[in-house]
Amino acid sequence: MQVPAPFEYERATSVQHALELLRARGPDARLLAGGHSLLPMMKLRLAAPEFLIDIDPLAGELGYIREQDGELRVGAMTRHRALLESDAVARHATIITDAERVIADPVVRNRGTIGGALCQADPAEDLSAVCAALEATVVVRGADGDRVLTMPEFHRGPYETAVGDAEMLIEVRIPLHPVAGSAYEKVERRVGDWAVAAAGAAVRLHAGVITRAGIALTAVGAGVTSGAAEQALAGQPPSEATFAAAAELAARDCSPTTDQRGSVEYKRHLARELTLRALRTATARALRGDA
Amino acid sequence: MQVTVTINGEERSADVEPRTLLVHFIRDDLDLTGTHWGCDTSNCGACVVLFDGEPLKSCTMLAATAAGHEITTVEGLAAGGELDPVQQGFIECHGQQIGFCTPGMLLTARALLDANPDPSEHEIREAISGQICRCTGYSNIVKAVRWAAENAPATTTTTTTTTGA
């Protein structure tokens, strides 16, 4: 039987209360959101926090999806299921809907949160790449107020983010653009599994030209975004040749490892092919005005 | 710590360590062993219960988090000695063999039908995709859920309430 190591437990009653508890208990304290990454790690004793602050009671305060000031604002406790079922998300950030369809399974999606997913920063976690491709920003709150960070500032690498010991993620902000489209393509070994590899693309068009494309890969040891691929797309008219060149750059610009999910060669092949497919779909959606 | 939940319509309480997982709280402290406990890694879905009306892998929640919430286990499906249509469907269509996945499958099916009384085969397969069955190849489970959809009484009989996301 796998049980976590003993810990003290307290429920947060508000964001303010959670921050006070974090401050009082220092680095031994951890937030518990949906628990679908932290509890499995605690059961395996890969994590053993001494003090657990349950933020499940903040699911109301931090569970929202709303359009405001040209952005889609998503509260940190918004669950995968709510993202999957949101019309606003499907309309403005279809890449999220694409990803949510294949993140874990419906039962896990009832509990897992966007805040937990981004803060866990698992290398095979899907929403980090999705948010990076969308050029989302995240709001991190601490005693001194809010910091608004870009994904490259926030996401430091596997299991590491810019969130300090006495801080928490509050909100994710996705900029809205008039002629834009996005898509996510993932290959997994079986339904509900983590990615073997995945790619996200968010394309903005103006006067028949790509003004900006966000490209980000999952599970293949890539940077937060694929900078070389993004540069190759900016200012170009959308075409198969442009997409293929960018996909090639994205595949070159990552460092997958061989594991039980596949070989380096296979994953690099997927990185190329999935980037290509994501670009095609994202561009088609932008052209349909179907962001 | 004292944890109190409403389980199958009844308020139950026990004194447990904060690290107690909901599945063990239900099985060992509340003596409701209908909820099964399988992989322990949040993958198999044998431990699924309804938490405020939504399927939950109870090996992946602390009992402490569940305090104050409503839980339905397989023991709560039959009302007044009448089997829930999903239970009857599993009997009619041979939806189980060894029965290890069955409690979780029944509860997920109940939640699906509460939200969508006439699900397609695809919707049923999607709903149960987080739960593993090694006997039926899923075909008979899908048939059983369809049977329940087609033979449902006018009103459902669960004690759960559904809440938003």
Ligand SMILES: Cc1cc2nc3c(=O)[nH]c(=O)nc-3n(C[C@H](O)[C@H](O)[C@H](O)COP(=O)(O)OP(=O)(O)OC[C@H]3O[C@@H](n4cnc5c(N)ncnc54)[C@H](O)[C@@H]3O)c2cc1C
């Ligand atoms: C069987 C299974 C399959 C899965 N498959 C996938 C998959 O295919 N793709 C995928 O992307 N994910 C997958 N996941 C992960 C899951 O979907 C959740 O996204 C993930 O568990 C994190 O969300 P959570 O709310 O459960 O976070 P928790 O487990 O509660 O927390 C994770 C970490 O984030 C910290 N944290 C949480 N919220 C905040 C906050 N607001 N501010 C600061 N820190 C915070 C916690 O302290 C902890 O360190 C899977 C999980 C399971 C169990």
Ligand code: FES
């Ligand atoms: S025992 Fe909970 S998912 Fe397998």
